[in-house]
Amino acid sequence: MAEKQYDILIIGAGQAGRRAAEGVRSVSQTASIAIIGEELHAPYDRPPLSKEALLQENGAALCDIRTHQSYADDHIDLYLGMRALSINRASKTVSTDGGVLFGYEKLILATGSRPKMLPVLPYDDELVRSLRTKEDAAVIAGRLRPGALVVIVGAGFIGLEVASAALARGAKPVVIDVADRVLGRVLPRTISEPIAQAHREAGVELLLGASLGVARRKADKIEIGVGDRTLSADLVISGVGVTPNVELAEAAGLEVDDGLVVTQTGHTSDPDILGAGEVVRHPVALTNDVLRLESWQVAEKQAYAVGRNAAGVETVYAEPPWFWSDQLGMNIQLVGAFSPQARIIPRISESCGACYFAIDESDGSGRILGAATIDAGADMSVARRLMGRRIDLDALADTNIPLRQIMKSSR
Amino acid sequence: MTWTTVAKFDELPEEEGVCVVAEGRKIALFKIGDEVFAIDDTCSHAEAQLSQGFVEDCAVECPLHQACFDLRTGAALSAPATEPVNTYPAKVEAGAVLIEL
Secondary structure, eight states, X not given: OOSEEEEEEEEOOSHHHHHHHHHHHHHOSSOOEEEEESSSSOOOOOGGGGTHHHHSTTGGGGGOOSOHHHHHHTTEEEEESOOEEEEETTTTXXXXXXXXXXXXXXXXXXXXXXXXXXXXXXXXXXXXXXXXXXXXXXXHHHHOOTTOEEEXXXXXXXXXXXXXXXXXXXXXXXXXXXXXXXXXXXXXXXXHHHHHHHHHHHTOEEEESOOEEEEEEETTEEEEEETTEXXXXXXXXXXXXXXXXXXHHHHTTOOBSSSEEOOTTXXXXXXXXXXXXXXXXXXXXXXXXXXXOOSHHIIIIIHHHHHHHHTTOOOOOOOOOEEEEEETTEEEEEEEOOOTTOEEEEEEETTTEEEEEEEOOTTSOOBEEEEEEESOHHHHHHHHHHTTOBOOHHHHTOTTSOHHHHHHHTO | OOEEEEEEGGGSOBTOEXXXXXXXXXXXXEEETTEEEEEESXXXXXXXBGGGSEEETTEEEOTTTOOEXXXXXXXXXXXXXXXXXXXXXEEEETTEEEEEO
C-alpha cells in the first residue's frame, strides 16, 4: 500500500518537471500533483548557469522562475533531496531513498541528463568540473579569476559560453576539442567558422582537432597534455555533452534507446507513464526523425504538453527545435536543423547581423528546414514562421528584400 | 504626468518598432493601424531592445530569446520572460505622437 498517493507523480524537479506540473494544472485544478527531485533546490531553469551566473554577483537568481511558496499555493507538493529508486508498474508505485512509497495514477519521468565524463579527466579533483547545477556554477564562478588559465574541454555551446564568461572575468580560456571545428554537432562550417573567428579575435585560444592526453594534479594546478603541449590549468571545465538519465525507465522495462522513447504526446510504452524534457527521444517536427534534444524549448514546451496529456487533455508537441546561445555579446539562434545535405543560403549584412537558411534539396521541394542567426533575432522570428515552407529562393538570397516581405508573399 | 511629443505619426513604420528617448527613458513605439503603442524598450528578461523585435497580432517578440509581450498591457505572453514591461499611454494629435510620462 502506497504511503502517499497522487493523481500525477513527476520524477525530476528541473525545468521539465516544473513545466509538466504547470501543464497538469492548466487543465485540472483538482488533480493532486507531486514532484520528486534529487537536488535540494526548487525547480530552476539552467540556461543562466553558463552565462549570467558566471558573470554577475547573484546572476544565478535568474534561474529561479518560481518560489517554493508558489508551489504550495498551487498545491504542487515538492519532495526535494529525494531520489526515486524504482518503479513498480504493476502496483503503480515508486520507491524512494526517503523510505516513502509513492502511488500514482499517471507518472511523468522528467529525469533529465547528467554531464558525460571523459576517462582522462580526474573529476574527483576540485579543479575539474562539469557544469550542470547551481553548485557547479558557483564553484566555477569563484575560480574565474583574472589571469587564471581556464581549460575548457568541448567546443560546444556550453564550452563557448564558459569561454566567453572566463574572458569577461579576465581569465585566459583555452577551448579544446577533438573535432576540427567548434559547434560541429549542430552547425555547418559556414556558420561555425565566423563564431570561431569571433572567439579567436576576442582572445580565446581554440585548440581544435586536438587529442587530450593525461591530466593530473600538480600543486595547485592541473597539468593537462594536449597534442605535444602541456597546459598548466587553474581550472578545467568539461563540456562534452550529456547522458540521459534513463536508468529508472530501463529498469522498469520501458523502451529506451539513447533516451526514453515517447510519442508526440509524450507517452511511453506504458500508457500510464509519460516522459518529459531532455531525457526523452521524441518525434521531431520537420525532421522525420526521433531525436533527443538538449534544450530549453523541450523542457519548457514539450514538458508542458506532456503535463496536459497526463491530465487527459490531448496535446501534441510538434514545434520545430529552437535554441539560443549568448556569448561574447553575440546572440546565436538556431531553429530546425542543418543536415549535411542541405543547401545553405546566407543573408549577411553589416548592420543587421547574419541569417542562414537550410534548404532541403533531397526531394527537389526546396522547403526550409532550418535557420540560424547571429545577432539577427528579428530575422529568427520570421524564420521560425517560414519553417517547412517553400519560398522564392532567389528572393531569399537577396538581402535587399526584407525577410518579412518574403514571408508575406509566400502565403 | 505630462504628455510629451516623441515622433511624427507618418514617419513611424508599419508593424515595426522604433526606439525613442524621452526623459532619459528608452521607449519602444509601435504603429499598428491607426494606433501607436509605447512600452519600455528594454526586455524584462535580458538586455534586449524590444523595438528591434518582430511584431504580430499586437505583440512584440523579443529578438534575443523570443519572449512575447502584449503591446497593449506590457504583459509577458510567453517564456523565458516572466515579468511585464512598462507601458505608457500614447495618442496621436495633429500628426504628432504623444506619450504620457
